[in-house]
Amino acid sequence: MRLSWRGALMVAAAVLCAAAAPQAPKDKPGRILVVTMANLGYAPAILTARVGDRVAWLNQDIFLHSATTGDFDVVVKPGASHGVRLLKPGTINYVCRYHPGMKGQIVVTK
Amino acid sequence: MLKRTFVAAVAALAVAGLAVAQPGAKPNDAQIAHIAYTAGTIDIAAAKQALAKTKNAQVRSFAEEMVRDHTAVNDKALALVKKLGVKPEDNPTSRSLSAAAKQKHADLAKLSGKAFDVAYAQNEVAYHKTVNGALESTLIPGAQNAELKSLLQTGLKLFQEHEQHAEHLVTALK
Numbered sequence: 001m002r003l004s005w006r007g008a009l010m011v012a013a014a015v016l017c018a019a020a021a022p023q024a025p026k027d028k029p030g031r032i033l034v035v036t037m038a039n040l041g042y043a044p045a046i047l048t049a050r051v052g053d054r055v056a057w058l059n060q061d062i063f064l065h066s067a068t069t070g071d072f073d074v075v076v077k078p079g080a081s082h083g084v085r086l087l088k089p090g091t092i093n094y095v096c097r098y099h100p101g102m103k104g105q106i107v108v109t110k
Numbered sequence: 111m112l113k114r115t116f117v118a119a120v121a122a123l124a125v126a127g128l129a130v131a132q133p134g135a136k137p138n139d140a141q142i143a144h145i146a147y148t149a150g151t152i153d154i155a156a157a158k159q160a161l162a163k164t165k166n167a168q169v170r171s172f173a174e175e176m177v178r179d180h181t182a183v184n185d186k187a188l189a190l191v192k193k194l195g196v197k198p199e200d201n202p203t204s205r206s207l208s209a210a211a212k213q214k215h216a217d218l219a220k221l222s223g224k225a226f227d228v229a230y231a232q233n234e235v236a237y238h239k240t241v242n243g244a245l246e247s248t249l250i251p252g253a254q255n256a257e258l259k260s261l262l263q264t265g266l267k268l269f270q271e272h273e274q275h276a277e278h279l280v281t282a283l284k
Contacts, residue, residue: 040267062182063268078182098175099271100278 030085034058035104037065037076037096042104049086049108056083067104069094137201139258140191142249144198145207146262147187149241150180152211153272156237159215160230169227172234172279176272183265190257224283231279238273242266 030052036043038060049055057067059076067074069092076082086092086108096102137145157176164170191198214233221229245266253259 039264040271062186062264063179098179099268099275101271101274 030054032056032083034081035067037061037067037102040099040102042067042102045103046105046107049106051086051089051108051110053108054083054085055106056081064098065096065102066098067094068097073097136252137203137248138199139253139255140196140199141201141203142253142262143187143191143196143258144200144204145244146249146265147184147198148204148207149244150184150187150265152207153234153237154180154184155211155215156218156230156233159218160226163218163222163226164230166224166227166283168279168282169230172231172275175275176234179268179272183261183268186261190261194255194257196255228280228283231276231283234276235273235280238269238276242269242273245269 030050032054033047033049033056035047035055035057037057040061040063042057047055055067057065057074057076058081059065059078062078064078065076067076071092072084072094074082074084086106089108089110092106092108094104094106153176157173157180160169160173161177164173218226218229218233245262250259250262250266253262
Protein backbone atom coordinates (compact mmCIF):
# COMPACT_ATOMS: atom_id res chain seq x y z
CA MET A 1 0.00 0.00 0.00
CA ARG A 2 1.37 3.45 -0.95
CA LEU A 3 1.04 6.21 1.56
CA SER A 4 1.30 9.96 1.03
CA TRP A 5 3.64 11.98 3.27
CA ARG A 6 0.59 13.08 5.25
CA GLY A 7 -0.56 9.50 5.55
CA ALA A 8 2.90 8.38 6.63
CA LEU A 9 3.00 11.06 9.33
CA MET A 10 -0.42 10.02 10.54
CA VAL A 11 0.60 6.40 10.69
CA ALA A 12 3.71 7.40 12.62
CA ALA A 13 1.45 9.21 15.09
CA ALA A 14 -0.68 6.10 15.34
CA VAL A 15 2.38 4.04 16.11
CA LEU A 16 3.28 6.43 18.93
CA CYS A 17 -0.25 6.02 20.26
CA ALA A 18 0.04 2.29 19.94
CA ALA A 19 3.18 2.40 22.05
CA ALA A 20 0.88 3.14 24.97
CA ALA A 21 -0.60 -0.34 24.59
CA PRO A 22 0.80 -3.27 26.58
CA GLN A 23 4.28 -4.15 25.39
CA ALA A 24 5.11 -7.12 23.18
CA PRO A 25 8.51 -8.80 23.46
CA LYS A 26 11.23 -6.24 22.73
CA ASP A 27 13.18 -8.53 20.40
CA LYS A 28 10.21 -8.60 17.99
CA PRO A 29 9.43 -5.03 17.02
CA GLY A 30 6.80 -6.10 14.51
CA ARG A 31 5.52 -4.42 11.38
CA ILE A 32 3.12 -1.56 10.88
CA LEU A 33 0.02 -2.63 8.99
CA VAL A 34 -2.40 -0.01 7.75
CA VAL A 35 -6.14 -0.50 7.46
CA THR A 36 -7.95 2.29 5.66
CA MET A 37 -11.41 3.40 6.71
CA ALA A 38 -12.99 4.75 3.55
CA ASN A 39 -16.41 4.82 1.94
CA LEU A 40 -17.88 3.24 5.09
CA GLY A 41 -15.69 0.16 4.88
CA TYR A 42 -12.33 -1.23 6.01
CA ALA A 43 -9.61 -1.99 3.48
CA PRO A 44 -8.38 -4.62 3.67
CA ALA A 45 -11.45 -6.08 5.33
CA ILE A 46 -9.43 -9.13 6.32
CA LEU A 47 -5.89 -8.54 7.53
CA THR A 48 -3.29 -11.18 8.26
CA ALA A 49 -0.79 -10.19 10.94
CA ARG A 50 1.70 -11.61 13.40
CA VAL A 51 1.98 -11.19 17.14
CA GLY A 52 3.93 -7.98 17.80
CA ASP A 53 2.68 -6.22 14.66
CA ARG A 54 0.92 -2.89 14.97
CA VAL A 55 -2.31 -2.13 13.14
CA ALA A 56 -3.03 1.50 12.33
CA TRP A 57 -6.50 2.51 11.17
CA LEU A 58 -6.40 5.52 8.88
CA ASN A 59 -9.75 7.29 8.57
CA GLN A 60 -10.13 8.77 5.10
CA ASP A 61 -13.90 9.20 5.44
CA ILE A 62 -15.73 12.33 6.53
CA PHE A 63 -17.36 10.35 9.36
CA LEU A 64 -16.20 9.32 12.81
CA HIS A 65 -15.36 5.60 12.82
CA SER A 66 -14.11 3.02 15.23
CA ALA A 67 -12.56 -0.43 15.25
CA THR A 68 -14.35 -2.04 18.15
CA THR A 69 -14.14 -5.50 19.63
CA GLY A 70 -14.06 -7.08 23.07
CA ASP A 71 -10.33 -6.40 23.37
CA PHE A 72 -10.09 -2.84 22.09
CA ASP A 73 -12.11 0.18 21.04
CA VAL A 74 -10.16 2.39 18.68
CA VAL A 75 -12.04 5.57 17.76
CA VAL A 76 -10.62 7.45 14.77
CA LYS A 77 -11.69 10.93 13.78
CA PRO A 78 -11.92 11.91 10.10
CA GLY A 79 -8.45 12.50 8.70
CA ALA A 80 -6.74 10.92 11.71
CA SER A 81 -5.24 7.55 12.50
CA HIS A 82 -4.89 5.43 15.57
CA GLY A 83 -3.58 1.97 16.27
CA VAL A 84 -3.07 -0.98 18.54
CA ARG A 85 -0.38 -3.59 18.98
CA LEU A 86 -1.35 -7.21 18.56
CA LEU A 87 -0.28 -9.20 21.58
CA LYS A 88 -1.72 -12.67 21.09
CA PRO A 89 -2.61 -15.02 18.26
CA GLY A 90 -6.19 -15.56 17.19
CA THR A 91 -8.92 -14.16 15.00
CA ILE A 92 -10.27 -10.74 15.89
CA ASN A 93 -13.62 -9.69 14.44
CA TYR A 94 -14.31 -6.01 14.84
CA VAL A 95 -16.95 -3.50 13.76
CA CYS A 96 -17.46 0.23 13.68
CA ARG A 97 -19.65 0.96 16.66
CA TYR A 98 -21.13 3.95 14.85
CA HIS A 99 -21.77 2.12 11.58
CA PRO A 100 -22.33 -1.54 12.45
CA GLY A 101 -22.42 -2.54 8.79
CA MET A 102 -18.65 -1.94 8.71
CA LYS A 103 -16.98 -5.22 9.59
CA GLY A 104 -13.32 -6.18 9.68
CA GLN A 105 -11.20 -9.12 10.69
CA ILE A 106 -7.59 -9.56 11.78
CA VAL A 107 -6.06 -13.02 11.70
CA VAL A 108 -3.08 -12.97 14.08
CA THR A 109 -0.53 -15.76 13.88
CA LYS A 110 2.53 -16.41 16.08
CA MET B 111 -37.10 7.04 -18.09
CA LEU B 112 -35.70 9.57 -15.62
CA LYS B 113 -39.00 11.38 -15.66
CA ARG B 114 -40.76 8.13 -14.84
CA THR B 115 -38.37 7.28 -11.98
CA PHE B 116 -38.72 10.78 -10.54
CA VAL B 117 -42.49 10.37 -10.56
CA ALA B 118 -42.08 6.97 -8.93
CA ALA B 119 -39.78 8.39 -6.27
CA VAL B 120 -42.13 11.25 -5.54
CA ALA B 121 -44.97 8.74 -5.30
CA ALA B 122 -42.90 6.69 -2.86
CA LEU B 123 -42.25 9.76 -0.75
CA ALA B 124 -45.94 10.55 -0.81
CA VAL B 125 -46.88 7.02 0.24
CA ALA B 126 -44.51 7.31 3.17
CA GLY B 127 -46.22 10.52 4.15
CA LEU B 128 -43.03 12.45 3.70
CA ALA B 129 -43.67 14.41 0.56
CA VAL B 130 -46.26 15.07 -2.07
CA ALA B 131 -44.35 16.91 -4.75
CA GLN B 132 -45.58 17.89 -8.15
CA PRO B 133 -44.34 15.30 -10.58
CA GLY B 134 -43.66 16.07 -14.17
CA ALA B 135 -40.12 17.38 -14.36
CA LYS B 136 -36.86 15.66 -13.62
CA PRO B 137 -34.75 17.51 -11.06
CA ASN B 138 -31.59 19.27 -12.16
CA ASP B 139 -28.34 19.20 -10.16
CA ALA B 140 -29.22 22.38 -8.24
CA GLN B 141 -32.54 20.84 -7.22
CA ILE B 142 -30.99 17.46 -6.42
CA ALA B 143 -28.44 19.17 -4.17
CA HIS B 144 -31.25 20.99 -2.42
CA ILE B 145 -33.31 17.83 -1.91
CA ALA B 146 -30.32 15.93 -0.51
CA TYR B 147 -29.33 18.82 1.76
CA THR B 148 -32.92 19.19 2.97
CA ALA B 149 -33.16 15.47 3.70
CA GLY B 150 -30.05 15.73 5.88
CA THR B 151 -31.26 18.86 7.64
CA ILE B 152 -34.57 17.20 8.46
CA ASP B 153 -32.85 14.25 10.06
CA ILE B 154 -30.56 16.53 12.07
CA ALA B 155 -33.62 18.39 13.39
CA ALA B 156 -35.32 15.11 14.29
CA ALA B 157 -32.19 13.98 16.12
CA LYS B 158 -31.98 17.24 18.05
CA GLN B 159 -35.59 16.78 19.10
CA ALA B 160 -34.72 13.28 20.29
CA LEU B 161 -31.71 14.55 22.22
CA ALA B 162 -33.93 17.09 23.96
CA LYS B 163 -36.58 14.54 24.90
CA THR B 164 -35.09 11.10 25.42
CA LYS B 165 -33.45 9.62 28.46
CA ASN B 166 -32.59 6.36 26.71
CA ALA B 167 -28.83 5.93 26.20
CA GLN B 168 -29.19 3.98 22.94
CA VAL B 169 -31.55 6.56 21.47
CA ARG B 170 -29.17 9.34 22.50
CA SER B 171 -26.23 7.60 20.94
CA PHE B 172 -28.16 7.03 17.70
CA ALA B 173 -29.36 10.64 17.60
CA GLU B 174 -25.83 11.92 18.19
CA GLU B 175 -24.69 9.79 15.28
CA MET B 176 -27.39 11.27 13.06
CA VAL B 177 -26.35 14.83 13.93
CA ARG B 178 -22.66 14.06 13.40
CA ASP B 179 -22.98 12.12 10.13
CA HIS B 180 -25.59 14.27 8.41
CA THR B 181 -23.75 17.44 9.40
CA ALA B 182 -20.59 16.00 7.82
CA VAL B 183 -22.41 15.19 4.57
CA ASN B 184 -24.21 18.54 4.47
CA ASP B 185 -20.97 20.43 5.10
CA LYS B 186 -19.41 18.52 2.23
CA ALA B 187 -22.43 19.27 0.04
CA LEU B 188 -22.21 22.97 0.83
CA ALA B 189 -18.51 23.01 0.00
CA LEU B 190 -19.22 21.19 -3.26
CA VAL B 191 -21.99 23.51 -4.46
CA LYS B 192 -19.78 26.47 -3.59
CA LYS B 193 -16.91 24.98 -5.56
CA LEU B 194 -19.15 24.24 -8.53
CA GLY B 195 -20.79 27.64 -8.35
CA VAL B 196 -24.21 26.02 -8.14
CA LYS B 197 -26.96 27.62 -6.11
CA PRO B 198 -29.20 24.94 -4.56
CA GLU B 199 -32.73 25.48 -5.85
CA ASP B 200 -35.79 25.16 -3.70
CA ASN B 201 -38.30 22.84 -5.36
CA PRO B 202 -41.61 21.07 -4.67
CA THR B 203 -39.93 17.91 -3.35
CA SER B 204 -37.79 19.85 -0.86
CA ARG B 205 -40.79 21.87 0.26
CA SER B 206 -42.92 18.74 0.69
CA LEU B 207 -40.17 17.01 2.65
CA SER B 208 -39.93 20.01 4.97
CA ALA B 209 -43.70 20.27 5.42
CA ALA B 210 -44.06 16.57 6.23
CA ALA B 211 -41.11 16.76 8.63
CA LYS B 212 -42.69 19.70 10.42
CA GLN B 213 -45.85 17.66 10.91
CA LYS B 214 -43.88 14.65 12.15
CA HIS B 215 -41.95 16.90 14.54
CA ALA B 216 -45.25 18.15 15.97
CA ASP B 217 -46.60 14.61 16.32
CA LEU B 218 -43.47 13.44 18.12
CA ALA B 219 -43.53 16.49 20.39
CA LYS B 220 -46.76 15.18 21.93
CA LEU B 221 -45.07 11.95 23.01
CA SER B 222 -42.68 11.24 25.85
CA GLY B 223 -40.74 8.41 27.44
CA LYS B 224 -40.74 5.05 25.71
CA ALA B 225 -43.58 6.04 23.39
CA PHE B 226 -41.42 8.84 22.02
CA ASP B 227 -38.33 6.64 21.73
CA VAL B 228 -40.18 3.95 19.80
CA ALA B 229 -41.96 6.44 17.52
CA TYR B 230 -38.70 8.28 16.81
CA ALA B 231 -36.84 5.06 16.00
CA GLN B 232 -39.64 3.77 13.79
CA ASN B 233 -39.78 7.06 11.94
CA GLU B 234 -36.03 6.93 11.41
CA VAL B 235 -36.39 3.52 9.75
CA ALA B 236 -39.21 4.75 7.50
CA TYR B 237 -37.52 8.04 6.71
CA HIS B 238 -34.17 6.51 5.77
CA LYS B 239 -35.90 3.83 3.72
CA THR B 240 -37.78 6.47 1.77
CA VAL B 241 -34.80 8.72 1.19
CA ASN B 242 -32.72 5.72 0.13
CA GLY B 243 -35.38 4.85 -2.44
CA ALA B 244 -35.31 8.37 -3.83
CA LEU B 245 -31.50 8.43 -3.90
CA GLU B 246 -31.31 5.11 -5.71
CA SER B 247 -34.08 5.62 -8.22
CA THR B 248 -33.94 9.33 -8.95
CA LEU B 249 -31.33 11.53 -7.36
CA ILE B 250 -28.18 9.51 -8.12
CA PRO B 251 -29.19 8.54 -11.68
CA GLY B 252 -30.33 12.10 -12.31
CA ALA B 253 -27.18 13.86 -11.07
CA GLN B 254 -25.09 15.11 -13.98
CA ASN B 255 -22.04 16.31 -12.10
CA ALA B 256 -19.65 13.48 -11.19
CA GLU B 257 -18.69 14.94 -7.80
CA LEU B 258 -22.32 15.45 -6.84
CA LYS B 259 -23.13 11.92 -7.95
CA SER B 260 -20.24 10.57 -5.89
CA LEU B 261 -21.34 12.50 -2.80
CA LEU B 262 -24.89 11.19 -3.24
CA GLN B 263 -23.52 7.66 -3.48
CA THR B 264 -21.65 8.18 -0.22
CA GLY B 265 -24.88 9.59 1.21
CA LEU B 266 -26.79 6.50 0.09
CA LYS B 267 -24.29 4.17 1.72
CA LEU B 268 -24.48 6.22 4.91
CA PHE B 269 -28.29 6.31 4.86
CA GLN B 270 -28.37 2.54 4.38
CA GLU B 271 -26.13 2.18 7.44
CA HIS B 272 -28.46 4.45 9.38
CA GLU B 273 -31.52 2.51 8.24
CA GLN B 274 -29.93 -0.70 9.50
CA HIS B 275 -28.89 0.97 12.74
CA ALA B 276 -32.42 2.36 13.22
CA GLU B 277 -33.87 -1.12 12.69
CA HIS B 278 -31.59 -2.47 15.41
CA LEU B 279 -32.72 0.36 17.66
CA VAL B 280 -36.40 -0.45 17.06
CA THR B 281 -35.71 -4.09 17.96
CA ALA B 282 -33.76 -3.09 21.07
CA LEU B 283 -36.56 -0.82 22.27
CA LYS B 284 -39.21 -3.56 22.11
